[in-house]
Amino acid sequence: MLTRKNETIPVAGLSIYEPVHLGIYEDGFGVDIELIYRNILLAGEPGSGKSGGLNNIVAHGALCPDVSLWLLDGKQVELGLWRDLADVFIGPDIDGALLALERLQAEMNRRYAELDRVRRRKIAQSDPIDVIMVVIDELALFSATMGTRDQQDQFVRLLRDLVARGRAAGVIVVAATQRPSADIIPTSLRDLFGYRLAYRCTTDSSSDIILGRGWAAQGYDASKIAPEERGVGLLLAEGGFPRRMKTAYLTDAHIYSLVDYARQLRTKKTVA
Numbered sequence: 001m002l003t004r005k006n007e008t009i010p011v012a013g014l015s016i017y018e019p020v021h022l023g024i025y026e027d028g029f030g031v032d033i034e035l036i037y038r039n040i041l042l043a044g045e046p047g048s049g050k051s052g053g054l055n056n057i058v059a060h061g062a063l064c065p066d067v068s069l070w071l072l073d074g075k076q077v078e079l080g081l082w083r084d085l086a087d088v089f090i091g092p093d094i095d096g097a098l099l100a101l102e103r104l105q106a107e108m109n110r111r112y113a114e115l116d117r118v119r120r121r122k123i124a125q126s127d128p129i130d131v132i133m134v135v136i137d138e139l140a141l142f143s144a145t146m147g148t149r150d151q152q153d154q155f156v157r158l159l160r161d162l163v164a165r166g167r168a169a170g171v172i173v174v175a176a177t178q179r180p181s182a183d184i185i186p187t188s189l190r191d192l193f194g195y196r197l198a199y200r201c202t203t204d205s206s207s208d209i210i211l212g213r214g215w216a217a218q219g220y221d222a223s224k225i226a227p228e229e230r231g232v233g234l235l236l237a238e239g240g241f242p243r244r245m246k247t248a249y250l251t252d253a254h255i256y257s258l259v260d261y262a263r264q265l266r267t268k269k270t271v272a
């Protein structure tokens with residue numbers, strides 16, 4: 001059976017089937033992205049505003065009773081404010097991270113087997129099943145810094161499989177890195193992300209590593225974002241052009257209030 005944890009239905013709050021608010025485009029329109037059935041990669045140099053972007057996405061997930069949050073935080077403190085709401089929280093621990101991704105892969109396979117049994121191609125809002133939002137910050141710590149080379153390779157293999165196949169089974173990957181280099185974001189992984197958000201980078205080639213080859217030469221170059229323009233980035237959605245945007249900023253005080261509210265929402269889930 002496709003069942004939601006605790007057999008519950010959401011009675012309030014947001015849904016992951018609704019757009020996620022990220023900020024504002026330079027033409028004044030709101031940036032609202034459809035994350036369901038998609039994944040997002042955020043990258044940029046330290047201090048460029050990635051955490052701000054991640055916090056908006058995690059906040060939306062936290063306020064959705066139909067989302068199960070799995071947070072992998074290589075720096076321990078970036079996502080730590082959301083920790084109480086997470087079903088799984090992994091700090092700088094490569095063994096824990098590998099175990100979590102293996103569990104996710106098994107869950108994804110189980111969901112596909114069930115979808116196949118009922119002759120469906122993807123999960124839908126009417127299904128009594130949680131969407132799993134997997135948030136990974138900082139990607140490079142798991143894929144290039146901690147553990148052995150074999151463990152890092154295994155991490156990237158599992159991640160690629162989740163990003164490639166997870167969407168229809170209700171597994172959304174949100175990954176962030178401050179190291180936009182080809183070894184951290186190989187093209188084969190980057191191209192699987194339907195949304196790519198490039199905050200300020202040091203070179204046009206790192207901007208291209210995030211957005212895709214050739215964009216910088218066409219004028220979409222995140223190295224041209226000024227250092228003081230924190231939270232400004234170029235957002236590329238599948239099939240479109242990168243658009244310059246400013247991320248909405250949540251202070252720690254905002255996050256504490258959101259965590260309190262989300263906790264209430266999540267405990268108010270009623271039995272169907």
Ligand SMILES: Nc1ncnc2c1ncn2[C@@H]1O[C@H](COP(=O)(O)OP(=O)(O)OP(=O)(O)O)[C@@H](O)[C@H]1O
Pocket residue numbers: 044045046047048049050051052053178199230231232246247248249
């Ligand atoms: N959207 C924004 N609006 C206004 N200020 C912002 C915005 N985003 C970030 N800042 C400012 O820039 C600082 C650094 O931002 P943030 O921590 O999000 O960067 P980061 O890219 O995640 O850095 P790191 O890679 O070191 O974690 C914040 O503490 C805040 O002062």
